[in-house]
Amino acid sequence: MENSNWIAQADSLQYSTGAFINGELTEAKSGATFPCVNPANGKLLGNVARCDQADVDLAVRVARRVFDSGVWSALAPTQRKAALQKYAALIEKNTEKLAMLETIDAGKPIADTLGYDAPATARCIAWNAEAIDKLYDEVAPVSQDSLALVTREPLGVVAAIVPWNFPAVMMSWKLGPALAAGNSVIVKPSEKSPLSAIFLAELAHESGIPAGVFQVLPGFGHEAGQALALHQDVDCITFTGSTAVGKKLLTFAGESNMKRAFMECGGKSPHIIFSDVKDIDKAVNTAAAAICYNQGEVCTAGSRLLVQRDIYEQVIEKLLVAIKTWQPGNPLEPSTNVGAIIDQQQLDRILDYINIGQAEGATLLCGGQQVLTETGGLYVEPCVFTDVTPGMRIFKEEIFGSVLAVTVFDTLEEAITLANDSEYGLAAGVWTRDISTAVRCSRALRAGTVFVNNWDGGDMTMPFGGYKQSGNGRDKSLHAIEKYTEMKSTWIELD
Ligand code: NAD
Numbered sequence: 123m124e125n126s127n128w129i130a131q132a133d134s135l136q137y138s139t140g141a142f143i144n145g146e147l148t149e150a151k152s153g154a155t156f157p158c159v160n161p162a163n164g165k166l167l168g169n170v171a172r173c174d175q176a177d178v179d180l181a182v183r184v185a186r187r188v189f190d191s192g193v194w195s196a197l198a199p200t201q202r203k204a205a206l207q208k209y210a211a212l213i214e215k216n217t218e219k220l221a222m223l224e225t226i227d228a229g230k231p232i233a234d235t236l237g238y239d240a241p242a243t244a245r246c247i248a249w250n251a252e253a254i255d256k257l258y259d260e261v262a263p264v265s266q267d268s269l270a271l272v273t274r275e276p277l278g279v280v281a282a283i284v285p286w287n288f289p290a291v292m293m294s295w296k297l298g299p300a301l302a303a304g305n306s307v308i309v310k311p312s313e314k315s316p317l318s319a320i321f322l323a324e325l326a327h328e329s330g331i332p333a334g335v336f337q338v339l340p341g342f343g344h345e346a347g348q349a350l351a352l353h354q355d356v357d358c359i360t361f362t363g364s365t366a367v368g369k370k371l372l373t374f375a376g377e378s379n380m381k382r383a384f385m386e387c388g389g390k391s392p393h394i395i396f397s398d399v400k401d402i403d404k405a406v407n408t409a410a411a412a413i414c415y416n417q418g419e420v421c422t423a424g425s426r427l428l429v430q431r432d433i434y435e436q437v438i439e440k441l442l443v444a445i446k447t448w449q450p451g452n453p454l455e456p457s458t459n460v461g462a463i464i465d466q467q468q469l470d471r472i473l474d475y476i477n478i479g480q481a482e483g484a485t486l487l488c489g490g491q492q493v494l495t496e497t498g499g500l501y502v503e504p505c506v507f508t509d510v511t512p513g514m515r516i517f518k519e520e521i522f523g524s525v526l527a528v529t530v531f532d533t534l535e536e537a538i539t540l541a542n543d544s545e546y547g548l549a550a551g552v553w554t555r556d557i558s559t560a561v562r563c564s565r566a567l568r569a570g571t572v573f574v575n576n577w578d579g580g581d582m583t584m585p586f587g588g589y590k591q592s593g594n595g596r597d598k599s600l601h602a603i604e605k606y607t608e609m610k611s612t613w614i615e616l617d
Pocket residue numbers: 283284285286287288292310311312313341342343344346347348351362363364365367368370371386387388389420421422520522548587588592593
């Protein structure tokens with residue numbers, strides 16, 4: 123990879139900017155567009171179709187017709203499996219283009235999009251394809267005079283509204299299981315990162331997935347997104363994004379047709395280091411990565427570091443060194459580990475919180491400056507705050523940037539109380555060499571995922587989602603496929 127000149131290749135990259143409806147690239151019905159900008163240099167990447175109610179109505183009509191026709195929904199699972207495997211293979215073949223699109227559109231380092239985002243997208247589709255012909259329905263244990271079946275059927279039309287921090291991966295976590303289960307899927311990518319979704323729809327079409335089974339409507343949340351969430355003929359809204367928008371979508375589902383509504387939302391995840399940690403360097407380096415990876419724009423960012431008092435000074439000393447290895451740079455350079463912030467609004471939000479932290483009395487230990495302004499791009503140095511107390515906003519609120527809040531604790535009980543003192547419950551981490559501490563702590567932590575002696579471990583086999591206001595659904599694993607099906611009970615009386 124070191125030998126590839128991604129900057130030159132990205133300059134000549136060809137990509138589409140239309141909506142993808144009924145197997146075709148198309149403009150929005152209104153002809154409206156919105157600008158798509160590269161956050162690494164401020165340059166216009168293209169004007170993208172700005173879909174609204176009219177496009178949503180059309181795409182939903184197509185999705186329903188295709189669903190009812192059975193061209194996808196009624197295929198044998200082995201047939202859907204084969205089609206999705208072909209699709210996954212085509213994504214894999216296009217790894218470099220997909221990675222470059224994610225990098226220029228969302229500011230993510232090319233090393234990450236090549237090493238994670240693009241292959242993880244293909245893997246997710248392939249995993250769900252592999253799973254779908256291995257799921258059995260149930261026969262209930264009833265008397266010999268009856269046969270009682272519990273079967274799973276696809277929901278129908280699934281609308282997926284997704285964020286910009288991992289545009290393709292977050293989409294694939296919805297698309298993979300929903301398509302495998304036989305649904306028609308409409309994706310509304312974030313207006314901040316629409317390009318990979320459009321490209322993935324083109325690849326699905328090229329791989330032979332029937333027209334109308336997977337459509338993409340680029341556009342804004344309050345337009346295309348809201349129209350999908352309120353639509354009377356959408357059976358399920360599946361969302362990844364902020365808690366504020368997730369709450370709105372639950373309301374929209376209730377106000378319209380009680381569509382199934384699955385929300386994957388924000389986090390303020392605690393990362394606890396106990397003084398008996400086996401490898402303090404590993405723990406500290408991981409804590410730095412947990413807040414710096416993807417510019418801190420990660421729902422599971424380890425944004426609250428809780429450190430036991432005896433090792434506090436040592437951890438801070440090592441943390442200062444570790445954080446400095448994460449420095450912003452051109453996302454298309456293979457050596458860059460911190461890319462660009464998605465847009466001006468997000469950059470202002472991060473800088474505002476850095477000011478708030480200082481005003482609240484926390485100590486800014488390092489970083490926190492906007493840098494590389496001469497590039498025309500948006501970059502902030504990762505930063506660390508110490509002396510953070512539970513009342514402070516930087517302890518409580520999701521920033522979605524590399525702003526680490528460090529708090530000291532004495533006992534296991536205190537660590538758990540601090541960790542659970544949050545409206546969120548997405549992830550948590552524990553570093554200890556004591557199995558009882560690890561198990562007691564992970565049981566007590568109110569979080570959908572607990573990492574013991576690691577951060578961000580996991581693969582497609584494990585469910586991913588939140589407790590509390592981090593959400594109500596689970597992506598990944600067989601549990602995700604379950605979300606995209608209805609359960610039917612059939613009672614047959616025998617003569
Ligand atoms: P966001 O909520 O602003 O936007 C997410 C999507 O919702 C976008 O496509 C947006 O256009 C759409 N949207 C906005 N308003 C809408 C409305 N009124 N009706 C319908 N759709 C609307 O979130 P974001 O800024 O794109 O992403 C960051 C957030 O996503 C963070 O809070 C992060 O924690 C969360 N996230 C969660 C997970 C998870 O799995 N739990 C994963 C990644 C990101």
